[in-house]
Amino acid sequence: RQFLEGTGTVLTVAAAAPALRAQRPAANPVPRTAIALTLNGTARRLDVDDRWTLVEALRDHLGSTGTKIGCDRGECGACTVLLDGKPVYSCSQLAVWADGKSVQTVEGLIRNGQLAPLQQSFVEHDAPQCGFCTPGQLMSASALLAANPHPTADQARAAMTGNLCRCSGYNHYVAATVAVSQQRSTQSSLSTQSKAFSAGSAVSALAVVGRATPRIDAVERVSGKATYTGDIALPGMLYARVLRSPHPHARIRRIDTSKALALPGVKAVISHENCTVVWGAGSTSGGQQYNDEVKKITKHRRYAFNNPVRFVGEPVAAVAAVDRHVAEEALLLISVEYETLPFVLDPEDALKPGAVQIWPEGNLSPNVRNETQPIGTRRGNVAEGFASADHVFEDRYTTSFQHNAQMEPRVSVASWERDKLTVYTPTGGISNCRTDMARDLGIPLDNVRVVCRFMGGNFGNKNQNQDADLIAAVLAKEAAAPVKLELSRKEDFIGMHGRWPTAQYYKVGVKRDGTLQAIQMRGYSGMGPYRKNSGAIGGIELYQCPHIETTVSPVYTNRTVSGNFRGPEFPQGFFGIQSMMDDVAAKLKIDPVEFILRNMTRKANDQIPYTTYTLDECLHRGAEAFEWKKRWRPQPGSDSGPIKRGAGVAFMAFRAGLGRSSAVVRVDANRRYSVHVGVTDVGSGAKTTMGLIAAEELGVPLSQVDVVWGDTDRCPYSVGESGSRTTIMTGYAVVEAARDLKKQIAEKGLPRGDDVLIGSATPNPTLQGKVRNTFGAHFVEVEVDTEMGSVRVLKYLAVHDCGRIINPLTARSQIKGGATMGIGMALHESLLYDRRTGSPLTAGYYGARVLTHRDAPEIDVIFIESDDGLGPFGAKSMGEASKIPAPAAVANAIFNAIGHRMKDLPITRDKIIAAVTPARAETVAGAGAGRALRGDRS
Numbered sequence: 024r025q026f027l028e029g030t031g032t033v034l035t036v037a038a039a040a041p042a043l044r045a046q047r048p049a050a051n052p053v054p055r056t057a058i059a060l061t062l063n064g065t066a067r068r069l070d071v072d073d074r075w076t077l078v079e080a081l082r083d084h085l086g087s088t089g090t091k092i093g094c095d096r097g098e099c100g101a102c103t104v105l106l107d108g109k110p111v112y113s114c115s116q117l118a119v120w121a122d123g124k125s126v127q128t129v130e131g132l133i134r135n136g137q138l139a140p141l142q143q144s145f146v147e148h149d150a151p152q153c154g155f156c157t158p159g160q161l162m163s164a165s166a167l168l169a170a171n172p173h174p175t176a177d178q179a180r181a182a183m184t185g186n187l188c189r190c191s192g193y194n195h196y197v198a199a200t201v202a203v204s205q206q207r208s209t210q211s212s213l214s215t216q217s218k219a220f221s222a223g224s225a226v227s228a229l230a231v232v233g234r235a236t237p238r239i240d241a242v243e244r245v246s247g248k249a250t251y252t253g254d255i256a257l258p259g260m261l262y263a264r265v266l267r268s269p270h271p272h273a274r275i276r277r278i279d280t281s282k283a284l285a286l287p288g289v290k291a292v293i294s295h296e297n298c299t300v301v302w303g304a305g306s307t308s309g310g311q312q313y314n315d316e317v318k319k320i321t322k323h324r325r326y327a328f329n330n331p332v333r334f335v336g337e338p339v340a341a342v343a344a345v346d347r348h349v350a351e352e353a354l355l356l357i358s359v360e361y362e363t364l365p366f367v368l369d370p371e372d373a374l375k376p377g378a379v380q381i382w383p384e385g386n387l388s389p390n391v392r393n394e395t396q397p398i399g400t401r402r403g404n405v406a407e408g409f410a411s412a413d414h415v416f417e418d419r420y421t422t423s424f425q426h427n428a429q430m431e432p433r434v435s436v437a438s439w440e441r442d443k444l445t446v447y448t449p450t451g452g453i454s455n456c457r458t459d460m461a462r463d464l465g466i467p468l469d470n471v472r473v474v475c476r477f478m479g480g481n482f483g484n485k486n487q488n489q490d491a492d493l494i495a496a497v498l499a500k501e502a503a504a505p506v507k508l509e510l511s512r513k514e515d516f517i518g519m520h521g522r523w524p525t526a527q528y529y530k531v532g533v534k535r536d537g538t539l540q541a542i543q544m545r546g547y548s549g550m551g552p553y554r555k556n557s558g559a560i561g562g563i564e565l566y567q568c569p570h571i572e573t574t575v576s577p578v579y580t581n582r583t584v585s586g587n588f589r590g591p592e593f594p595q596g597f598f599g600i601q602s603m604m605d606d607v608a609a610k611l612k613i614d615p616v617e618f619i620l621r622n623m624t625r626k627a628n629d630q631i632p633y634t635t636y637t638l639d640e641c642l643h644r645g646a647e648a649f650e651w652k653k654r655w656r657p658q659p660g661s662d663s664g665p666i667k668r669g670a671g672v673a674f675m676a677f678r679a680g681l682g683r684s685s686a687v688v689r690v691d692a693n694r695r696y697s698v699h700v701g702v703t704d705v706g707s708g709a710k711t712t713m714g715l716i717a718a719e720e721l722g723v724p725l726s727q728v729d730v731v732w733g734d735t736d737r738c739p740y741s742v743g744e745s746g747s748r749t750t751i752m753t754g755y756a757v758v759e760a761a762r763d764l765k766k767q768i769a770e771k772g773l774p775r776g777d778d779v780l781i782g783s784a785t786p787n788p789t790l791q792g793k794v795r796n797t798f799g800a801h802f803v804e805v806e807v808d809t810e811m812g813s814v815r816v817l818k819y820l821a822v823h824d825c826g827r828i829i830n831p832l833t834a835r836s837q838i839k840g841g842a843t844m845g846i847g848m849a850l851h852e853s854l855l856y857d858r859r860t861g862s863p864l865t866a867g868y869y870g871a872r873v874l875t876h877r878d879a880p881e882i883d884v885i886f887i888e889s890d891d892g893l894g895p896f897g898a899k900s901m902g903e904a905s906k907i908p909a910p911a912a913v914a915n916a917i918f919n920a921i922g923h924r925m926k927d928l929p930i931t932r933d934k935i936i937a938a939v940t941p942a943r944a945e946t947v948a949g950a951g952a953g954r955a956l957r958g959d960r961s
Contacts, residue, residue, distance in 0.1 A: 053348070058122035062087065063131030071118040074348065077111075078102045080118035081128060088254040089129040089158045089247020091479070093187070093430050094512040098868040100186035101430060103159035104128050110166045112185075129158035129247040132165065138245065140203045141165060146241040148199035149832045152190035152840065153706030154244030155251065155430040155479030160186045164200045173204050180876040187868055189430045189480050190706045191843035192836055193879035226827050226890045226897065231719040235832040238711045239730060240477075240704070249477045253434045253509065255447045260436070261290055261343040263498050263508035264350040266357050267518065268332035268339050271366040271581035271861025272381070275330045275339065275359060282356040283342055288349035291501035292357070294340040295328035298497050302327055304459050304487035305584075306553035309391035310577070312487060313455065315462060317391050323382050323579075325553045327493045331364060333381055333552030334581050335862050336517030338490060343498040343506045366861045370549040370578035371526055381552050381579040388554045388577040398559055398575040402628070405530075408541025408570030412532030416607050419528050422595035422910075422928045423853035424549070426521035427588050428873055431479025433515050437495035438505035443470050444496055449478045451705045452486035452743025457735045459488035464496060476733045481705035483587035484520055484555055486745035516866035520586030521854065523558055523577075524549040527599035532570075537613045539622045541570040544600070548577045551584035558585070562596035565676060566604070566622050567629055581861055583854060587745065589841065590903040593677065594848060594910050598928060601673045601911035606924050609659060615672050615915065616646050624676060627794035634795045634891035637824040641800040641887060642674060645822035648885060649802035654818070660922020665810045668817070669920025673911035674800040679751060679826065679899035681795065683787035685739035686756035688717060688764045691779050696721060698760075699731045700753055701741030706840075707902050708833030709749050715829055716754045716895045720761035740785070747900030750829060754895035759784030788893070795891065797899040799823040801842065801912040807920045809939045812932030814850055814917060816880040824887040826899030831886070838905040839882040845909020847874040851929050 054073040059066065062085060071080055078095075081087040081104070090113060093101030097115040104113045105127040132139040138146070141164055151157040160183055167174055167182035174182070179200045180193075188196065243249040280292040303318040306325035311317040328338050340357050344350040365379040372378060373386040380386060387395045409415055429449075436447040444466065450456040450473065457473040464471075478485075491508050499506040510518060525548050532541040548558035558577030608618035620642060626632055645651075654670040662668055687699040698717045702709040710730045718725045731737055742752045764782025774780050804818040821838050828834045851872035855864045865871055890897030910928060918924050923938040 056119045056122070058119060060121045060123070061125040063127055073117070073119055075118040076114055077104070077116040077118050077121055078113035081113060081126070087128045087130055087247070091155055091158060091251070092253065093155065093432065094868060096512060096867065098512070099156070099430065100159040100163065101156050103162040103186060105162055105166055108166065108169065110163045127162070129161055132161060133246055138242065141168065141200070142245040144199040144203035145245045146237050148195045148202065149237065149836050150192055150195040150199045151241060151244040152192045152836055153430060153478060153480040154249055156186060156188045157244050158247055160188065160196050161245065164196070167200065168204055174201065176201050184876040187430070187873055187875060189428055189873065191840040191874065191879060193843065193876050194839050194881055195836060197876065226888045229719055229896065230722070231725060232715050232829050232896055233827065233831065236711060236715060236725065236830050238708055238833065239714055240710055251431055251477045251479055252436060252447050252449050252475065253431070255436045255507070257436065257438055257505040260505040260507055261345060261502055262347045262350050263341055263343045263495060263506050264347070264354055265338050265494065265508070265514070266340040266354045267514065268335060268337045270332060270361055270363050271335050272364040272379070273332050273361040274364060275332065276362050277360040278340065279358040280340060282358070283353040286349065286353050286356060288345040289342060289353045290345070290504065291343040291498050292340060292353070293328070293494070293497055293501060295326065295330045298327055300327045300463055300493050300497060301325070302490050302493055303463050305490060305555065308389050308393050308554070310554045310556040310558060311391050312556065320393060322384065322389065322393050323553065327490050327497065334583055336514065336583065338494065338518070341494045341498060341508070343502045366581035368580055368582055368856055368858060368861060370524070370547040370576070370580055373578050373580050374547070374576065381581065386579040388550055388558065388579055398557070398577065400571065400573045403570035405541045405543045405570045405572045409530070409532040412540040413535045414611070415530065415532045416610065417530045418603055418606065418926065419526065420599040420602055420926045421527070422525045422598055424521050424524045424583065424585065425588060425848050425852045426516050426854055426871060427482040427519065428516070428868065428871065429480030429482055432512055433489060433491050433510040433519055434508065435489070435491040435495040436505065436507045437492070437499040439499055442466070443472065445472045445474065446492050446496060447474045448489070448492050450475050450485055450488070451478065451481040451703055451745050452741070453703060453733060453735050453738070454701050454740045455486050455743050456488045456492070460492060460496065463488065463493055473735045474733060475703040478703045478705045481744060482589045483591065483745060486743035512868065513866045516854065517583050517863050520555055520584045522588035522595060523585035525560055525595045525599070527560060527596070529599065529603045531603060531607055533607060533611070537608065537611050537618050537621055539566055539568040542566065542568050544573045546573070546575040548575060549580045549582060549585060550577050551582050552579050553584050555584055555586035556591060559592035560596040560599070561592040562600035564628060565600070565624050565674065567624060568622070582856060583863065589844065590677070590907040593907040594845060597673060597675065597907055598910040598914060601908070602914050602924065602926065605671070605915045605918065609918070614655070616642060616651055619672065619674055623674060627796070631792070631794050634790070634793050634893060635889040637887050637889055638674065638676065638798040641798050641822045641824060644885060644887065645800045645802050645820055649818070649820045651802060654804045656919050659919045662920070666806060666808055667920040668804060668806050669916050669918065670802065670804045671912045671915030671917070671919055672800065672802050673908035673915060675904060675908040676796045676798050677747070677900060677904040677907060679795045679797045681755070681788040681790055681893060682742060682748060682752045683785065684742045684752040684756040685785040686753060686760040686783070687739050688757070688760040688782045689779050690764060690768070690774065692774050692776055694727065694773065696723065696728045697731055698728060698757060699738050700757065701732070701735070701738040702744060702749055702753060703733045705744045707744065707749070707837060708830060709744060711833065712750055712754060712829050713757050716757045717761050719896065720758050721765065739783070747903045750898050751894040751900060754898060755788065756784050756786055758895050759786045790893070795893060795899070797823065797825050797901065797904050799904055799908065801908045803912045803916040805913065805916040805920055807917060807935065809921060809935065812935040814930065814935070816846060816913070819880050820883045820885065821905065822885045822887065823901070823904060824889050825901040825904065826894065827888055827890050827897040828886055829895070829898050834886065834901060835884050837902050838884045841902065841905025842882045842909045843874060843879050845906040846913055849910040849913035849928060849930060851931070853929050
């Protein structure tokens with residue numbers, strides 16, 4: 024069997040020579056074998072290609088689409104099934120190996136139409152968030168319970184450690200598994216959670232909102248019935264594959280697709296020669312999304328296929344064929360002649376005199392006016408501030424590229440019916456994606472429909488269309504047939520985007536008592552060769568300080584494109600500035616909590632009041648519950664022996680602004696309410712949140728409300744699930760639409776017969792003279808083995824004011840998931856590059872070392888509720904706020920444990936060992952900036 028790791032074979036061949044010679048696929052027919060197996064208790068017979076994997080046979084030929092493909096290389100566990108009762112990765116098993124065996128998938132857990140106790144426990148513990156990994160988690164947990172009916176939490180973690188969850192719902196998966204083994208009443212647990220939450224809240228209780236409520240689509244997620252884009256199969260559908268550049272920078276001299284077109288089964292081939300579609304959301308001046316006027320004037324445009332190519336993995340050509348295997352064979356027949364060009368990987372190197380110019384105008388990315396100027400802010404006069412300071416400190420911090428790495432790989436299905444295009448795609452914003460597709464393809468908006476019923480994670484910059492959507496649409500038009508384009512996990516890692524890497528230089532002036540006088544920051548953000556978003560570095564605005572000056576340069580490099588990732592500019596910025604401030608506090612021998620309380624923001628930009636302010640309460644409550652004075656070491660690194668403990672703290676404020684969105688609410692004669700909203704629910708629980716908000720405003724139970732989502736032909740405009748805006752903006756639109764409907768009912772009465780009443784709203788509220796933020800503080804205790812360089816998080820407490828909590832059950836999941844993801848950013852994740860070839864070295868879950876069950880600590884959550892009378896019942900943002908302070912808190916805890924400041928993320932074992940080993944410290948200090956590029960790692 025020929026294994027193709029995405030386009031790995033193509034990349035390997037192409038890297039050997041600038042000209043990629045055509046290769047002829049094997050002329051012999053593919054061997055086939057008749058197999059017999061028992062699938063979920065039913066005998067099945069099937070003729071299979073000997074090259075098919077088991078997951079391919081299950082999904083494409085036996086209809087068991089509950090089994091997911093998350094990596095297709097044995098890394099993530101989404102495809103886990105039971106083979107003769109034992110959990111296996113079905114992506115790493117050939118179908119012929121299942122001959123004579125029993126296979127159980129997630130669909131087989133249901134008995135007599137009822138969920139198994141384990142599935143029900145998953146529902147009630149809010150284990151599935153996006154739900155893409157859930158079938159695999161269920162199968163591993165089922166195997167565990169069959170072998171050990173009463174496992175401990177540690178045993179559950181060990182059994183499921185091969186099943187990744189990028190939403191990071193590990194705590195809930197383990198709790199659900201242990202609970203069902205102990206026959207706990209999870210329903211009574213939900214009731215207890217709601218009562219405890221209400222009792223501890225400072226806001227008045229409501230009838231529906233504020234009650235711990237399982238997701239309205241949770242049963243679909245745990246039963247394998249949830250339909251993700253990869254599960255879509257249309258009649259006559261073709262399969263597409265993309266040929267990608269093996270070079271970080273090259274001009275395509277010649278491309279010959281004739282042999283690929285001649286291969287039987289190939290229906291269309293496109294490249295830059297016959298597809299000149301501009302991907303507007305792929306590169307825009309200033310990183311300004313949602314602004315067509317800026318996209319019209321953008322100089323550095325990104326096309327579906329670009330020449331020259333500017334990073335390894337950039338699309339060169341695409342093929343549509345009758346099946347995946349023919350499409351992959353066709354890629355090998357495309358001959359490409361490249362003229363390789365010099366490349367640059369480091370943002371600071373890219374701005375040096377004589378550096379390789381990726382664009383004619385240079386490597387400093389232009390702003391929205393196409394001016395090549397850094398991003399900057401200024402208040403007061405920093406020179407005066409430093410002159411008045413008793414102490415001035417300077418240092419440099421760096422953060423690495425962290426891929427979004429959502430569990431569902433990029434996939435798109437495009438179908439044309441005459442002039443109307445339907446695109447099935449994983450998007451957090453069906454409305455925005457529809458607008459983008461119409462603009463880029465030059466067709467009327469009414470001729471585009473976008474559908475996303477379920478999405479396997481988002482985490483940023485997936486609120487627009489993607490190049491995969493455009494490529495699939497063009498191929499479908501050329502081939503006159505529906506086309507499904509699937510990216511492998513490696514392709515997703517190099518072809519999509521992640522958090523921009525940064526270098527941050529700080530200068531801080533303080534009085535003897537620690538009062539801030541001046542802050543100066545010079546930063547560099549690596550954007551890749553295109554600008555998808557701002558490249559900003561946040562965090563300084565958290566501090567009261569009379570004199571501030573920042574300069575940030577978003578820089579083009581020949582690396583994978585950067586974009587938004589859960590809290591766009593803030594986790595990396597907060598790591599830098601809060602590490603710096605923690606270091607200042609340590610040098611002045613001031614308790615970090617006291618230093619924060621002395622210097623933290625009280626007004627936005629020291630000028631504008633907040634609608635509500637609870638940051639002080641978050642810190643005081645957190646310090647008390649965490650037992651800060653007991654866990655924090657006044658003398659960092661003072662524990663005796665090689666195993667050392669320490670505590671760290673970081674705080675946050677994040678936007679919770681108001682804005683435009685739409686909703687429609689209908690009622691029929693049976694008093695059944697339907698809420699139409701353009702959400703997709705990327706894992707945050709948005710569908711359930713919209714239902715709860717509607718039920719509360721309408722004065723009916725949630726069971727009387729249906730939510731209609733994920734289809735632009737059925738749903739109004741929504742702002743999309745990015746920027747933590749859905750609950751605030753679309754939720755408020757639901758409130759207003761429900762009020763409109765109630766007004767009509769009061770005037771006309773309830774409808775009769777087949778009549779319906781329809782309420783609608785498109786509010787666009789604004790806020791004058793105040794700033795609306797959410798607040799929080801994270802406290803962490805770590806244990807560091809200074810001989811092994813390992814870090815273990817012993818205790819983690821997240822305290823958040825997110826306004827009124829609509830659903831405590833899913834809210835806790837959001838905080839736990841974000842914090843866990845932040846731990847991964849702090850300790851593990853990075854996309855490393857070979858500086859000699861410009862090729863990525865660690866694309867994929869294994870290479871990036873995404874956290875597993877065994878890495879994830881228990882996250883404790885405290886909510887401080889407030890109600891400023893804005894948004895839906897006072898709700899504020901949540902999903903991104905949970906990650907923002909986490910890397911800084913972990914890094915500060917490591918410093919407190921070992922007494923050495925770790926200034927470069929991720930904080931890997933080799934860096935810790937070098938820091939605590941005097942003989943090696945000087946060597947590592949000189950190599951710090953280059954390590955991530957060379958590929959050294961633990």
